[in-house]
Amino acid sequence: MWRDSFRLQIFCLLMAVLAIVVLVHNFFQLEHLDDDTISGSNWITENNVQHSQTTKTTRKPYCGYKQQTLSKREQAEQESLLAAIQWPKPPSGKLAFLQSTDPAHSDFVIVKPSGFFRVGDQLEVLVRMKDFQGKPKQYGGDYLQARIHSPLLKAGATGRIVDCRNGLYKVFFTLLWPGEVKVSVSLVHPSEAIQVLLRLREERPDRVYFKSSFKSGRYSETTECNVCLPGDLPVCNFTDLYTGEPWFCYKPRKLSCASRISHAKGGYQKGLLTQEESLFFQSDVNIKRPIFSSGPDSVIVKPKAFTDSSSMDRAEDHTVSPSGYYYEDEWRSRTHWIHRFNKSDDITNCLQGKVIHLFGDSTIRQWFEYLTAFVPDLVEFNLGSPKNVGPFMSVDLKHNILLKFRCHGPPIRFSTVFSSELRYIANELNGIVGGRNTVIAITIWSHFSTFPVEVYIRRLRNIRRSIIQLLDRSPKTLIVIRTANVQELGPEVSLFNSDWYSFQLDSVMRKMFSGIAVHFVDAWEMSLAHYLPHNLHPEEVIVRNQIDAFLSYVCPLQT
Numbered sequence: 441m442w443r444d445s446f447r448l449q450i451f452c453l454l455m456a457v458l459a460i461v462v463l464v465h466n467f468f469q470l471e472h473l474d475d476d477t478i479s480g481s482n483w484i485t486e487n488n489v490q491h492s493q494t495t496k497t498t499r500k501p502y503c504g505y506k507q508q509t510l511s512k513r514e515q516a517e518q519e520s521l522l523a524a525i526q527w528p529k530p531p532s533g534k535l536a537f538l539q540s541t542d543p544a545h546s547d548f549v550i551v552k553p554s555g556f557f558r559v560g561d562q563l564e565v566l567v568r569m570k571d572f573q574g575k576p577k578q579y580g581g582d583y584l585q586a587r588i589h590s591p592l593l594k595a596g597a598t599g600r601i602v603d604c605r606n607g608l609y610k611v612f613f614t615l616l617w618p619g620e621v622k623v624s625v626s627l628v629h630p631s632e633a634i635q636v637l638l639r640l641r642e643e644r645p646d647r648v649y650f651k652s653s654f655k656s657g658r659y660s661e662t663t664e665c666n667v668c669l670p671g672d673l674p675v676c677n678f679t680d681l682y683t684g685e686p687w688f689c690y691k692p693r694k695l696s697c698a699s700r701i702s703h704a705k706g707g708y709q710k711g712l713l714t715q716e717e718s719l720f721f722q723s724d725v726n727i728k729r730p731i732f733s734s735g736p737d738s739v740i741v742k743p744k745a746f747t748d749s750s751s752m753d754r755a756e757d758h759t760v761s762p763s764g765y766y767y768e769d770e771w772r773s774r775t776h777w778i779h780r781f782n783k784s785d786d787i788t789n790c791l792q793g794k795v796i797h798l799f800g801d802s803t804i805r806q807w808f809e810y811l812t813a814f815v816p817d818l819v820e821f822n823l824g825s826p827k828n829v830g831p832f833m834s835v836d837l838k839h840n841i842l843l844k845f846r847c848h849g850p851p852i853r854f855s856t857v858f859s860s861e862l863r864y865i866a867n868e869l870n871g872i873v874g875g876r877n878t879v880i881a882i883t884i885w886s887h888f889s890t891f892p893v894e895v896y897i898r899r900l901r902n903i904r905r906s907i908i909q910l911l912d913r914s915p916k917t918l919i920v921i922r923t924a925n926v927q928e929l930g931p932e933v934s935l936f937n938s939d940w941y942s943f944q945l946d947s948v949m950r951k952m953f954s955g956i957a958v959h960f961v962d963a964w965e966m967s968l969a970h971y972l973p974h975n976l977h978p979e980e981v982i983v984r985n986q987i988d989a990f991l992s993y994v995c996p997l998q999t
Contacts, residue, residue, distance in 0.1 A: 508684065508686075508898060514901065517952075518894065518897055521893070521897060521948050521951060521952070522893060522894075524947065524948075524951065525893070525944045525947050525948060527581060527634055527638065527944075528579070528580045528581040528603060528605050528631070529581060529631075529635065530579050530581055530631050530632060530635065531579060534716075535632050537572065537632075537716065537719040537720070538571060538572045538573055539571050539572075539573070539575075540571060540572065540630045540631075540632040540633075540719075540720060540726070541569050541570075541571060541577060541582050541627060541630035541631060541632070541726065542570060542571055542572040542574075542725075542726070543626075543627040543726060543729040543730065543731050544729070545570040545571065545572065545574050546567065546568060546569045546570050546627070546731045547567075547568055547570075547731060547732060547733060547734040548565050548566060548567040548568065548611075548623070548625050548731055548732075548733050548734070549565070549566050549568075549733065549734055549735050550563070550564075550565055550623060550733070550735065550736055550737070550739060551563075551564040551565065551566055552564075553735060553736040553739060554736075555739070556742070557615055557739050557740065557741045557742065558615070558741065558742045558743070558744055558745065559615055559616060559617060559618055559741060559742070559743055559744045560614070560615065560616075560744060561614075561615050561741075562612055562613070562614060562615070563588070563612070563613040563614075563615055563621075563623075563739060564610060564611070564612055564613075565586070565599070565610070565611040565612075565613070565623055565625070566608060566609070566610060566611075567584065567608065567609040567610075567611060567625055567731060568607065568608060569582055569607045569608070569609070570607075576607050577607030578606060578607055579605060579606065579607060579631065580603040580604060580605035580606065580607065580608075580609070580631065581603070581605075581631030581634055581635075582603075582609070582627060582629070582630050582631045582634075583627075583628045583629045583631075583634055583939070583940045583943070584601050584609060584611075584625060584626065584627060584628065584731075585598075585625075585626045585628055585728075585926070585939070585968060586598065586599040586601060586611045586613075586623070586624065586625045586626070587599060587623075587624050587968060587969050588613045588615070588621050588622065588623055588624075589621070589622055589624065589969075589971060590617065590619050590620060590621055590622065591622075591971065592619075593617065593619060593767060593768060594766060594767070594768050594769040594971065595616075595617050595619075595765065595766050595767045595768070596765065596766045596969040596970060596971060597613065597614070597616055597762045597764075597765035597766070597965075597969050598761075598762045598965050598968050598969050599611040599612060599613045599762075600612045600613075600761045600762075611623075611625065614761075614762060615739075615741045616762075616765045616767075616772075616774075617741070617765070617767055618741050618742060618743045619740070619741060620738050620739075620740055620741075621738060621739055621740075621741050622737055622738040623733065623737050623738065623739075624730065624737075625730070625731045626728055626729060626730050626731065627726060627728070627729050627731055628727070628728050628929070628938075628939050628940060629720075629721075629726070629727065629934070629938065629940055630720060630726050632720050633720035633721060633726065633934075634940060636713065636717050636720060636721075637934070637935070637938055637940055637941065640712060640890075640935060641890070641891070641892060641893075641941070642892055644709070644712060644890075645666070645667060645668045645890060645891045645892060645895075646666055646668055646669075646670070646709065647708065647709040647712055647890055647935065647936065648705070648706075648707075648708055648709070648851070648853060648890045648936055649664050649665075649666055649706040649707060649708075649709065650664070650665040650666055650703065650704065650705055650706050650850065650851065650853075651663065651664055651665060651689075651703075651704055651705075651706040652665050652689045652700050652701075652702060652703050652704075652859070653700070653701050653702045653704075653856075654692045654695040654696075654697075654699040654700050654701065655695070655699055655701050656695050656696075656699045659694070659695070660695075661692035661693060661694065661695055663676075663689050663690040663691070663692055664689065664690050664706060665678075665687065665688060665689035665690070665703070665706075665850070666687075666688065666851070667686055667687065667688070667851060667891060667895055668688075669688050669689075669690065673690065673691070674690070674691035675688045675689065675690055675691055676688065676689045676690070676691050676697035676700070677697075678697075678700070680849070680864055680867070682864075682866070682867055682870075683864050683866050683867065683902040684898075684902075685849065685864055685898070685899065685902065687849075687850050700859050701858065701859055702856050702857065702858055702859055703850060703852070703856070703857045703858075703859060703862055704854070704855055704856045704857065705852075705853040705854060705855065708932070708936060712935055713935070718931070721931040721934050721935070722931065723930050723931060727929050727930065727931065727934060728928075728929050728974075760774050760775050762774065762965055762969070763775055763960075763962040763965050764962065764965060764966070764969075765969060766969055766970060766985075769981060770985065770988075771966055771985035771986075771988065771989060773962075773989060773992075775960075776959075776989075776992065776993070776996075777992060777996065777997045778988055778989050778992045779988070779992055779997050780988055781987065781988055781991050784814055784815045784816055784817075787811065787814065787815050787991065788815055788817060788818075788836065788839050788841070789995075790991050790994055790995035791836075791839070791841045791843075791879075791991075791994070792839045792840060792841060793839070793840045793841070793877050794840075794841060794842075794877045794878070794879055794994070795842045795844070795877060795878050795879070796841075796842070796843045796844065796879045796880075796881070797844050797846075797868075797872065797878070797879070797880045797881070798843070798844065798845040798846070798881050799845075799846055799847075799848060799865045799868060799869075799880070799881070799882045799883075799884075800847070800848055800865075800881075800882055800883035800884050800922070801847065801848065801852070801883060801884065801885070801886050801887055802828065802854075802886075802976075802977060803883055803886065803922070803925065803963070803976070803977060803978075804845070804881060804882070804883040804922055805828070805830065805832075805845055805847075806977060806978070806983050807845075807881065807922075807983070807986070807987060807990070808832055808834070808843060808845040810980070810983050810984070810987055811834070811843060811987065812834045812843065815836070817836040817838055817839060817841075818834045818835070818836045818841060818843060819834060819835060819836070820832065820833070820834045821833045821834065821835050825861075826854075826855060826856055826857070828854070828855070829847065829854045829855060829856070829857055830845050830846055830847055830861075831844065831845060831846040831847075831861060832844070832845045833845075846861075846863060846868065847861075848863075848864070848865050848884050848887075849862050849863055849864035849865070850862060851887050851888065851890075851891070852887050853887050864902070865882060865884065865902075865903050865906070866902040866903050866905065866906040867906075869903070869906035869907060869909075869910050870906050870909070870910075872910060872917075873914065874910050874911075874913065874914025874916070874917035875914050875916055875917060876916035876917075878914070878917045878918070879917075879918045879920070879994055880910075880917065880918065880919045880920070881919075881920045881921075881922060881961075881990060882903065882919070882920070882921055882922070883921070883922035883923070883924075883963075884899065884900075884903070884949075885923075885924040885942060885945045885946060885949065886924070886937060886942065886976070888945060889936065889937050889938070889941035889942060889945065890936055890941075893944065893945070893948060896945055896948060896949075897948060897952070900948070900949060900952045900953075901952070904952055904953065904956065907919055907956065907958065908956060911956070911957055915957075918959070918993060918994060919957070919958045919959070920958065920959045920960070920961060920990055920993055921949070921953055921958050921959070921960050921961070922960075922961045922963050922986070922990075923946050923949065923950070923960060923961065923962055923963045923964045924942040924943075924945060924946040924949075924963065924964055925942075925963040925964055925966070925967035925968075925976075925978060926939050926942070926964065926967045926968050926974045927939065927942075927967075927974050927975060927976035928973060928974050928975055928976070929974075937976070939974075943964075946964055959993045961986050961989045961990050962989075963978070963986055966978075966982055966985055966986060966989075967982060970982055
């Protein structure tokens with residue numbers, strides 16, 4: 441009797457253990473079959489971040505942007521945009537460094553340098569490119585920047601460059617002020633370097649990598665994230681449900697995808713270039729180097745013989761080139777009237793009773809910082825946000841002004857951003873009521889430079905749709921787009937944030953937002969035309985001119 445009872449107890453114990461094993465097994469099965477998990481690769485622990493920093497992977501990445509379904513109209517627009525920014529290519533075959541463009545051997549000449557010029561006339565410049573052996577180039581594709589300027593007047597304007605595709609380039613300037621006007625031309629990248637940048641953009645969208653932290657209790661893991669992730673191991677799918685914007689992280693080994701708490705920039709991949717390719721990216725040789733004139737580099741411009749009052753009418757036209765110019769360090773737009781907000785009271789009177797939303801990256805965060813510092817009654821409210829990340833908010837209770845900044849959704853190369861604060865601009869716009877007292881400013885460009893242009897087009901398409909819907913329900917809402925700007929470049933920065941990448945994205949943005957009721961602050965020309973060194977975050981004098989242009993839309997002059 442006792443033996444039978446003992447055997448029964450043993451049997452029950454074994455069954456209980458078996459049940460626990462099955463339960464634990466099923467729990468882990470469910471964990472790996474989480475709804476937000478798809479096929480992907482590699483995981484990273486907090487102390488062991490795994491990524492192919494020095495080795496080039498041969499595995500095809502999982503790229504969410506390639507999975508999008510486009511309507512016929514969207515497909516046609518995308519093809520048109522990509523065709524519009526298609527860049528001339530050098531002859532097929534490997535090109536030696538000595539055959540690449542050398543700015544030191546190249547030169548420019550002013551067409552008719554002794555001609556008679558008045559304000560409003562066109563000035564033509566011919567640029568002749570040569571290689572390191574002094575031989576004329578026979579093909580185009582170099583990326584140039586050009587401007588006219590008068591240092592004593594603190595005046596400057598950009599030029600329009602035409603690639604003749606035979607080693608010659610024409611630059612056209614509109615002469616906009618009287619006096620001695622000098623011409624400056626720079627080679628940003630030779631055509632051979634552009635081909636390397638093209639390859640990196642298409643083949644290495646992972647060259648800037650991101651990471652997310654996952655936490656449950658005291659246990660945490662950190663994994664790599666991106667729009668494209670190589671491999672075939674579990675991946676957390678954080679694609680936005682409303683916009684369809686793709687974003688993925690390698691799934692933590694032990695935690696669920698729902699335990700993500702933060703996003704951050706991981707770092708930059710190394711070893712992206714071959715030894716031969718690296719020769720095309722040398723700071724003192726062929727990155728943003730001046731091209732000098734073989735003759736006179738300036739002309740004398742006389743004032744207009746008379747002033748036609750009709751020429752003073754300003755109709756906003758985004759195709760006007762240049763869109764404006766500096767004179768005595770003040771930006772004078774050719775597309776809309778700009779007046780000066782030199783006193784804090786002027787800004788307060790303009791913004792009284794308004795809510796101002798600033799969406800984008802650190803270049804529009806500069807607007808938030810400038811306004812908060814310049815206007816005494818505008819006091820920042822401490823939201824406990826990470827420094828330089830946000831969101832930020834400043835309030836003027838006396839004049840009923842609310843100023844807000846929020847960064848755009850991933851990809852965003854900021855330090856730690858809380859997952860709950862990762863918001864897409866399109867979704868934020870959908871939550872704004874709008875009206876005559878609502879002002880919105882948007883910039884989005886720099887953090888997309890490492891991805892194929894289709895990724896950027898998709899983001900702008902979502903933002904544009906939300907803008908159109910907002911203006912449809914609240915047509916009095918004011919929306920301003922801040923364009924990209926030029927920056928200082930070196931061998932490494934060029935591979936991730938080259939002005940050429942920014943120029944291409946900026947061209948796409950202008951085309952996609954043309955024809956709808958938005959206004960532009962041309963930060964590109966405002967940074968390129970100025971005499972100060974190029975900087976990703978322009979100096980205060982340039983930011984002040986951007987703010988003046990912005991506020992002139994908010995509070996236009998009554999003419």
